[in-house]
Amino acid sequence: xxxxxxxxxxxxxxxxxxxxxxxxxxxxxxxxxxxxxxxxxxxxxxxxxxxxxxxxxxxxxxxxxxxxxxxxxxxxxxxxxxxxxxxxxxxxxxxxxxxxxxxxxxxxxxxxxxxxxxxxxxxxxxxxxxxxxxxxxxxxxxxxxxxxxxxxxxxxxxxxxxxxxxxxxxxxxxxxxxxxxxxxxxxxxxxxxxxxxxxxxxxxxxxxxxxxxxxxxxxxxxxxxxxxxxxxxxxxxxxxxxxxxxxxxxxx
Amino acid sequence: xxxxxxxxxxxxxxxxxxxxxxxxxxxxxxxxxxxxxxxxxxxxxxxxxxxxxxxxxxxxxxxxxxxxxxxxxxxxxxxxxxxxxxxxxxxxxxxxxxxxxxxxxxxxxxxxxxxxxxxxxxxxxxxxxxxxxxxxxxxxxxxxxxxxxxxxxxxxxxxxxxxxxxxxxxxxxxxxxxxxxxxxxxxxxxxxxxxxxxxxxxxxxxxxxxxxxxxxxxxxxxxxxxxxxxxxxx
Ligand SMILES: Nc1ncnc2c1ncn2[C@@H]1O[C@H](COP(=O)(O)OP(=O)(O)OP(=O)(O)O)[C@@H](O)[C@H]1O
Ligand SMILES: [Mg+2]
Numbered sequence: 237x238x239x240x241x242x243x244x245x246x247x248x249x250x251x252x253x254x255x256x257x258x259x260x261x262x263x264x265x266x267x268x269x270x271x272x273x274x275x276x277x278x279x280x281x282x283x284x285x286x287x288x289x290x291x292x293x294x295x296x297x298x299x300x301x302x303x304x305x306x307x308x309x310x311x312x313x314x315x316x317x318x319x320x321x322x323x324x325x326x327x328x329x330x331x332x333x334x335x336x337x338x339x340x341x342x343x344x345x346x347x348x349x350x351x352x353x354x355x356x357x358x359x360x361x362x363x364x365x366x367x368x369x370x371x372x373x374x375x376x377x378x379x380x381x382x383x384x385x386x387x388x389x390x391x392x393x394x395x396x397x398x399x400x401x402x403x404x405x406x407x408x409x410x411x412x413x414x415x416x417x418x419x420x421x422x423x424x425x426x427x428x429x430x431x432x433x434x435x436x437x438x439x440x441x442x443x444x445x446x447x448x449x450x451x452x453x454x455x456x457x458x459x460x461x462x463x464x465x466x467x468x469x470x471x472x473x474x475x476x477x478x479x480x481x482x483x484x485x486x487x488x
Numbered sequence: 489x490x491x492x493x494x495x496x497x498x499x500x501x502x503x504x505x506x507x508x509x510x511x512x513x514x515x516x517x518x519x520x521x522x523x524x525x526x527x528x529x530x531x532x533x534x535x536x537x538x539x540x541x542x543x544x545x546x547x548x549x550x551x552x553x554x555x556x557x558x559x560x561x562x563x564x565x566x567x568x569x570x571x572x573x574x575x576x577x578x579x580x581x582x583x584x585x586x587x588x589x590x591x592x593x594x595x596x597x598x599x600x601x602x603x604x605x606x607x608x609x610x611x612x613x614x615x616x617x618x619x620x621x622x623x624x625x626x627x628x629x630x631x632x633x634x635x636x637x638x639x640x641x642x643x644x645x646x647x648x649x650x651x652x653x654x655x656x657x658x659x660x661x662x663x664x665x666x667x668x669x670x671x672x673x674x675x676x677x678x679x680x681x682x683x684x685x686x687x688x689x690x691x692x693x694x695x696x697x698x699x700x701x702x703x704x705x706x707x708x709x710x711x712x713x714x715x716x717x718x719x720x721x722x
Contacts, residue, residue, distance in 0.1 A: 291620070294624060296620050296623055296624060315626060316626065319624065319625075320624045322620065322621065322624075325621070326617055326618055326620075326621035328618075328635070328639055329639040329721035329722075330639070330721070338625070338635075339625050339626075342625050342626045342627055342631065343626065370720050370721045370722070371721075372721055372722035373720075373721075373722055386625075390626075
């Protein structure tokens, strides 16, 4: 078996997934199957539950009910084969290189192999000249790149990205998208959220549309952008869906 | 006032002369307090971090006890350690009473709660920030603790300093378990108390000045270290 197949944890099946916090039901009966291959972009207005869904899938939150099932050959230890970049990445109080090295050491990689891998990651993300800077003084965009590099370094099969380019300038956004593209081409399954419709069009193979904790539509990207089935998805694409709108009244 | 200025001059000349007794007392003081701080840090920091990170049975009790123990009167600690180490006590056979080891022991008890309680607060705050990120990276409980202690190192210096401040300033515990024996267990604070009672104000004031200068120097350098570290790693 090839390395990729041995490490395969996909497909990921989520079934009737529900999450509650603070007495509120924030994710409501979400069912979906993430197959190996395509890039998934989760769209939806603020507060739709996108970040919560990613964290549930990544195993950081426990669902109130429903199932999260990894079905691949390496599914007995799915945590080892996934990584996540948070909406607000946390940099450890160490240098840039040490941040990546830390992630690798947690995967039990030996020192020499780590060194090579760290350098490769820094190069691929254009951070080489910052290798020895303290990570927390980097600009926001540089920190996003570092977060990507750190997550990618462990060669995850699945990479969750929560708004990886929020509040970045166009050039930085472009750079990050290039890195995401490289990660995808290297065989890592991308599951991400974004508010940037242009970015969704550029990246997505598959689109999930969420609103108020529900998954309202999942379609191939082309179909989604051409003729979304869900009325609110249509409104969202046209920039007309506001999170404070009452979906019930809209539909009537 | 006259008393003070003459004592002050005498103290300065005593210091300048490099009095051997004085040097011995200062050295022993540092040895005892720094030793106690070192040991208490090794115990208190992991203890504080563990109470911040892990949900174990009795955790809240530990937290309450640690906080309550922060304000222990040194003389009471001294008394308890005295009872433990006295010939009739459970550890009497060790023959530790009136030795520097006993003084270190008493000071460790005195400052472990301080270092643990302050560390707990610092680690808890850091954990709130790091929690999901570390779990996502795949860090287990022990690794999380090590990471938080390391990443909190500059803030944690404050906890160590607080411990050192208390250890170097207290007189009650070392007096009782050390006995203030000349050339054996005489440290700065106990000998200040003794010299004052003997009316030897020059020696007392000289020691007092050294104590303050040492404390300033140690706190000052730790402060600079902490500031530069925090600035660097934001
Ligand atoms: N721990 C929590 N307790 C209570 N409510 C929460 C908690 N976490 C999230 N929420 C709520 O759940 C909803 C969904 O949050 P989530 O962060 O998933 O939104 P999102 O789709 O990622 O939004 P954005 O696009 O703004 O990032 C929000 O209304 C948020 O206020
Ligand atoms: Mg979000």
